[in-house]
Amino acid sequence: MKKSTTGLLLGSALVVGLSGCASSAQQSSQGSAGASSDRSWYQHPAVCGLAGSVIGGSLGYATSGQSDEERNTAVGATAGAAIGGLLCADRTPEPVEAQCPSYGEVPAGVAVDAEGCPLDSDNDGVPDYRDQCPGTPAGVEVNAQGCPLDSDNDGVPDYRDQCPNTPAGAEVNALGCEEGVVLENVNFEFDSAQLTLNAREVLDDVAERLANNPGVRVRIEGHTDAVGSDQYNKDLSQRRAESVVSYMAQRGISSDRMMAVGYGEEQPIATNETDAGRAQNRRVELDEWN
Incomplete structure (x- = not known):
């Protein structure tokens, strides 16, 4: 059998095998987030690279004359190794971060934005349908109900309170102070x-x-x-x-x-x-x- 025929047959067989490995690897990576750690040995990029090297070298040898068979074989082996490694590379998609904070189950009929997140008009982290204090100024820290914090519970929120440590039960004015x-x-x-x-x-x-x-x-x-x-x-x-x-x-x-x-x-x-x-x-x- 001629050199070209032998090389082509060997290369074709290895191409079919490498394609199967790559296909299996891709299916595995699409199956689950942890699939890359469960891949068979023959699906590893290094193994696929080695197979690709043999394929590329075989094809280079089969298509060359006596004067350039060594050079073509080396070039084919190098190109085949690169292609083989790429074919079997892990294509497991990166986990996609949730676009919305974890609001739990959103009641039917709640208004949402373009991403499907419940509206939060004052951007305080508490969606409108839960917010008991809508219209909180930007940057003001709020509690779980969306209301500005009032550390001393005097009825004047911290961001307005000129006396933020008033004793419990004390009557205060609009400044949050008992007196001047x-x-x-x-x-x-x-x-x-x-x-x-x-x-x-x-x-x-x-x-x-x-x-x-x-x-x-x-x-x-x-x-x-x-x-x-x-x-x-x-x-x-x-x-x-x-x-x-x-x-x-x-x-x-x-x-x-x-x-x-x-x-x-x-x-x-x-x-x-x-x-x-x-x-x-x-x-x-x-x-x-x-």
Whole structure:
């Protein structure tokens, strides 16, 4: 039998065998997610690559003359190995992630979006058909019912609450406070109404909560210690209160929602006989303005 005939017959037989392996491997990979670990030895890409090498080499040898049979055989073997490996490669599809959060069984008639997910108009992670507080502002943390968190259960949600740690059972105003609250660390440069950098950072948080509580008006109260004359201290406290109002206005709080009042040294909360007491008396308070 001629070389070409022998090579072609051998190559054809191996092609048929390799095709069967590849077909079986593909069916196995489509059968289940774990099929790739259950494949037969002859379906492994390395085995298929070896078979492909033999096939390619046989075909290269069969179709070459004496002068180029070695080169053609090598080229055919290399190409066959690559093709064989690809044919038997694991084509198990990657698991598809669910497009919707796990809402459980969705009742009939619930409105859904293009992906078939229940509508969540305020994007808080709680679908509309379960959401007891629709329209929650973006970024506000909510509970399982879709309502903003209220850590101290005072009826004022955390994102609006200027006093987030009110004792249980205490009556609070619209700011979430029992009464006026001292704005800790809202300080000024010495003998000045110039806010410190740290004071601005504190007021940024206050302004954010007020922005989320648009129906509330506030009174900004300035207080000083007893060093200096009564009138000087009252004027200084007024300028400091107005400085806070001005900064809050820059942060987006409407000026007609705020009132500045300077009390000077009239309402001390500690003794003026010590440095610590005087430091407590130099303060800014925030209260609801009815």
